Amino acid sequence: MKFLFIALFTLFFNNLLISQNTGLYGKRTFIEFNTVSNMPVFSWLLSSSDGYSSSGAGNSLTLKKDLFDYGFRFVIGRSGTKNAGVSLEFGYGFSNLSAPKYIRKTYIDQWGYENTTSIDIRHERFDVHTISFMPKIEFTSKGGTLPVGLNHQIGLGFSSSKIIERDYKYQILNYYGAFTNEEVASFSKNIVDYEQSYKGITILYAFNIRTPITKSLMINYGIRYTLNLRNNFVSEIGTDQYYYPKDAVREDIRRSRLSNLLSFNLGLTYAL
Numbered sequence: 444m445k446f447l448f449i450a451l452f453t454l455f456f457n458n459l460l461i462s463q464n465t466g467l468y469g470k471r472t473f474i475e476f477n478t479v480s481n482m483p484v485f486s487w488l489l490s491s492s493d494g495y496s497s498s499g500a501g502n503s504l505t506l507k508k509d510l511f512d513y514g515f516r517f518v519i520g521r522s523g524t525k526n527a528g529v530s531l532e533f534g535y536g537f538s539n540l541s542a543p544k545y546i547r548k549t550y551i552d553q554w555g556y557e558n559t560t561s562i563d564i565r566h567e568r569f570d571v572h573t574i575s576f577m578p579k580i581e582f583t584s585k586g587g588t589l590p591v592g593l594n595h596q597i598g599l600g601f602s603s604s605k606i607i608e609r610d611y612k613y614q615i616l617n618y619y620g621a622f623t624n625e626e627v628a629s630f631s632k633n634i635v636d637y638e639q640s641y642k643g644i645t646i647l648y649a650f651n652i653r654t655p656i657t658k659s660l661m662i663n664y665g666i667r668y669t670l671n672l673r674n675n676f677v678s679e680i681g682t683d684q685y686y687y688p689k690d691a692v693r694e695d696i697r698r699s700r701l702s703n704l705l706s707f708n709l710g711l712t713y714a715l
Contacts, residue, residue, distance in 0.1 A: 466590065468658050470714035471522040473590045475663055477710030479536070480513040481703055494541030494568040495612075502612045504565050512538040512703065514573070516710070520581065522589040527582045532598065534575040540606065540699055542566035542613075546634070563616040569635070570607040571696065575645060576600050590653055590712060591661065598647035602671065604696050608637035641696045646670040653712050661712040671700035 467473075498505040514537060520530025542564070549559045577600025583589055615627065626633070651665030673693070 466522050466588070467655060467661065467714040470659065471528075471590075472715040473518075473520055473522075473712050474715070475516075475518045475520075475710055475712035477516040477518065477663060477708045478513065479516055479534070479667065479706050479708045480511065481706035483509055483512055483538075483699075483703060494539065495565050497567050497612050502614055504567060504612055504614065509539045509541075509568065512536070516708065518579075520579075520590065525588050526585070527580070528589045530579045530581055530596075532575070532577045532579055532600070534573075534577070536573040536575070538571045538573065538699065538703070539568040540571050540695055541568055542611075542634075564613060565616065566613040566634070567611040569611070570609065571604055571699070572607055573602050573604040573700075575602040577645060577647060579647065579649075590714060591655060593650075593652050596647065596649035596651055598645075598649075600645045600647070602643045602645050602700075604641045604643070604700070605639070606635050606637055606692070608632070635692055639692070641673070641693055643697070643700060644672045646672070649708070651708070659714050661714070663708070663710045663712045665708055667706045667708055668704060669706065671697075671703065673697045673700075 493506050493508050495504040496507055497503070514535055516532055516534045518530050518532045520528055522528035543566070545561050545563050547559055547561055549557060552558050577598040579596050579598035581589060581594050581596050583592060583594045587593060613630065615630065647667060647669050649665055649667045651663065653661040653663045655661050
């Protein structure tokens with residue numbers, strides 16, 4: 444992260460020294476709002492199974508692929524020179540995570556012995572929300588003028604994902620007395636720790652174009668390549684006292700985030 448913050452300081456300091464006409468009609472500060480979307484094709488290729496989605500009334504579930512993930516990005520930035528600038532990006536993303544097809548449960552049987560059983564389940568996909576923060580460096584090819592036109596963006600940031608608690612549909616196919624009636628009734632609320640956050644690091648390269656439509660407003664569109672890595676150095680809250688172990692959830696989210704390599708953005712940029 445150090446090189447990004449050094450670049451931030453250097454480019455903003457240069458603003459005090461540069462008098463040439465840069466930006467859109469001399470406007471070098473900009474804010475923008477983007478929508479980001481992707482089809483998780485890499486997830487389809489890497490995953491051997493699909494998840495379940497709600498269909499119809501009752502607990503009806505259908506096995507099918509997760510077709511679409513999306514999110515929003517808010518950016519504030521400034522051109523430090525004609526060809527280079529910096530920006531800060533805040534994001535909120537929406538995705539889905541396939542639930543496990545079986546879980547393990549340790550219980551005390553009627554004779555007082557401890558046993559472990561494997562339980563087959565069908566569970567609706569979990570909703571996952573991800574918050575991200577990322578400083579970025581933006582630059583153009585020779586002859587370009589930020590924030591207008593074609594630009595390249597490089598960023599390194601942090602993300603935090605959580606599974607959202609709601610009334611998911613599920614079916615327990617066999618449990619052979621491993622659960623009490625009360626546990627069965629509250630199964631979906633106990634399968635994961637909804638207070639647990641899963642933190643990571645995101646590396647970004649974006650190929651982006653801003654096209655003016657007025658003297659202050661630009662349409663913004665492009666392609667984003669992201670590499671999402673789990674941060675092993677951030678302590679996480681929660682316990683392992685769940686039927687679907689915390690480590691398994693963390694690994695599934697890591698795999699899901701890692702497979703989202705390519706996305707598309709579309710939005711508006713306003714120059715100040």
